[in-house]
Amino acid sequence: MEVRLENITKVFPAPKIKGKKGPDVYAVDNMTVEIPDGKLLGLLGPSGCGKSTTLYMIAGLHKPTSGQIWFGNQDVTNVPPENRGIGLVFQNYALYPHLSVRQNIQFPLHNVRPKLSKEEMELIAQQMADLVDIGGLLDRKPKELSGGQQQRVAIARALAKRPQVLLLDEPLSNLDARLRLQTREEIRRIQRLSGVTTVFVTHDQEEAMSISDVIVVMNRGIVQQVDEPQTVYDEPLNLFVAKFLGNPAINIFNGELKDGNLLIDNQVFDTGYQAKGEFSLLDEGIFDLAVEQGFTLPKEDYVAMLKGEALRPVAGATPDAEGVVPTEVVPFELTLENIYAFVKENGYKLNKEAFELSVQSLKAQLGVNRPIKVGVRPEAFSFAKTNEGEAVPIDINFIEHIGRDISIVGNIHDQPSTKVRVIIPSEMRSKVNADTVKLYPKRFYVFEESGQRIK
Ligand SMILES: Nc1ncnc2c1ncn2[C@@H]1O[C@H](COP(=O)(O)OP(=O)(O)OP(=O)(O)O)[C@@H](O)[C@H]1O
Ligand SMILES: [Mg+2]
Structure with a gap:
């Protein structure tokens, strides 16, 4: 059935x-x-x-x-x-x-x-x-x-x-x-x-x-x-x-798409990407996605606020002879965090995480230079150069035995926070003869920060 x-x-x-x-x-x-x-x-x-x-x-x-x-x-x-x-x-x-x-x-x-x-x-x-x-x-x-x-x-x-x-x-x-x-x-x-x-x-x-x-x-x-x-x-x-999926879990590295290249740790790892120019927090796409989720102010007010040109009455001031209340500029530091607080105060419905995800998607849509994630499965590394990405230099912390295979636990060279796990057959053990090994991914995946896969 x-x-x-x-x-x-x-x-x-x-x-x-x-x-x-x-x-x-x-x-x-x-x-x-x-x-x-x-x-x-x-x-x-x-x-x-x-x-x-x-x-x-x-x-x-x-x-x-x-x-x-x-x-x-x-x-x-x-x-x-x-x-x-x-x-x-x-x-x-x-x-x-x-x-x-x-x-x-x-x-x-x-x-x-x-x-x-x-x-x-x-x-x-x-x-x-x-x-x-x-x-x-x-x-x-x-x-x-x-x-x-x-x-x-x-x-x-x-x-x-x-x-x-x-x-x-x-x-x-x-x-x-x-x-x-x-x-x-x-x-x-x-x-x-x-x-x-x-x-x-x-x-x-x-x-x-x-x-x-x-x-x-x-x-x-x-x-x-x-x-x-x-x-x-x-x-x-x-x-x-x-x-x-996968046990041990896939390795995830922070990377960056910059002017057509994929960088990990500022080294070119792969080429041929759509990425050009910087993202401006003044981009009107942010206004559109804020409106979609309930933001209520008109565009002029939104733009004036972000550009630091929004005016408000001076607190406690009295109108002058012509009845005009003196105004002052509202200070606004242009950061994503502040934009979120501003749209949230004015009707935006979703939480900060959802807002940031939408902005990440916007960056991807615009094809600007942006952070991304690179995934390599532990068993997908090789000692020999492959036609996939460039070498990843790995500082070895220690080696574990998993049945017939060995598992190298380490970090990207000089980046202690980027944990890496590599599984290799035990007969390759002799190739691990220094504190740092160079390994090439036979296969890797590239994801937008929002999670969507792009390669
Ligand atoms: N009768 C219910 N009333 C209110 N919320 C519920 C009810 N049953 C499930 N939920 C909520 O719906 C969501 C999905 O629950 P569900 O039991 O389907 O998850 P699950 O994938 O089976 O998780 P687990 O692996 O822990 O069994 C959870 O957030 C849960 O709290
Ligand atoms: Mg269940």
């Missing part, structure tokens, strides 16, 4: 904190995703990004504020959960402790109509138990099983009614590392075998990478990228995705 989410939004009303109403929570914000029939979709993102909310909307336990949910060509947006044909598994397996494994698996079958016979129920319990490899444990009670076995009972129970869609919310998080790995492979096997369309929620990128046909990366309710695991890793669409 193919599942489609069309422009799904879920808003939770603002919680009241000390009697004050905060902003509404956009738990899921205009999400559009298609889950192909029989595939396993990994829903990945940090805590609070809206994964469970999405899953509960597919299940029918939450109603979307807006948008539609389709199972095949049926709009199920208003269909109650019990009529959706779903199987749900939560993080804590929630088995009935007083029932045997058999009775737990059969539990959802009792309200199937037409009624199933005892023999039919027995057969299903046995089939499902065999599928999840606990066929010999049917007479045990949950407390007589290991965590992984209990989780498999929960999956068997979810599959017993032959759901069209299987929904798993962090089903492995209560298991120890070994069991997690084992059960993960087990879920993959069961999913392949049963061919049921599955959504698997996790905040663990490695788990999502290994188990999914397709990954959806979410952040703050917003879908960041939808792709096959390897593509999400190799071609992240933005800085958030690049940082969220």
Whole structure:
């Protein structure tokens, strides 16, 4: 069964904190995703990004504020959960402790109509138990099983009614590392075998990478990228995705686009960029984006203020003989911070972070010289010159062993604050024979400060 989410939004009303109403929570914000029939979709993102909310909307336990949910060509947006044909598994397996494994698996079958016979129920319990490899444990009670076995009972129970869609919310998080790995492979096997369309929620990128046909990366309710695991890793669409996937995490360097060149630490690292001229804080684009978010003063007043030409009545002064109140210039130091304070005082709605992001996007749009971020994955460095960027000189702090590989931890030469991690195969160890090594990235990514990828 193919599942489609069309422009799904879920808003939770603002919680009241000390009697004050905060902003509404956009738990899921205009999400559009298609889950192909029989595939396993990994829903990945940090805590609070809206994964469970999405899953509960597919299940029918939450109603979307807006948008539609389709199972095949049926709009199920208003269909109650019990009529959706779903199987749900939560993080804590929630088995009935007083029932045997058999009775737990059969539990959802009792309200199937037409009624199933005892023999039919027995057969299903046995089939499902065999599928999840606990066929010999049917007479045990949950407390007589290991965590992984209990989780498999929960999956068997979810599959017993032959759901069209299987929904798993962090089903492995209560298991120890070994069991997690084992059960993960087990879920993959069961999913392949049963061919049921599955959504698997996790905040663990490695788990999502290994188990999914397709990954959806979410952040703050917003879908960041939808792709096959390897593509999400190799071609992240933005800085958030690049940082969220990969262990050890991607290296991020502060850089600068200046007159067509990409500089790191004032050294030319790459060429061929669109960047020319300086950005002026008097640029009218800032006025436009302020107005878009509620700034109320007319443009003349805005410009006069920024140029230090705005006048105000002298405090406490009395009108002269002709009735004119003496005025004085309002002092204004032209900084982004001061512009923000000024527009905020006059109706601009968003916070400082959002304002700065908008200005960064404006700079990018104008193609001026500007700061950027460069990302290089730890395993993407090489000792030999490549046709990618210039060498990065790295001062070595120490070396760690990761299985067969070694991991150099250091910083860009003479810049202690720019931490770098490089993973190389152990046979390259001999090349690390000085305090500083020169390494070339085989592959790197360039991001605007706002996070958008530009190369
Ligand atoms: N019933 C609710 N009422 C109000 N706010 C809620 C409710 N459920 C979730 N939220 C909020 O919606 C956002 C998304 O929550 P959700 O549970 O979907 O996140 P999640 O990605 O599953 O996180 P985690 O990995 O911690 O389980 C959070 O900010 C959360 O506080
Ligand atoms: Mg959750």
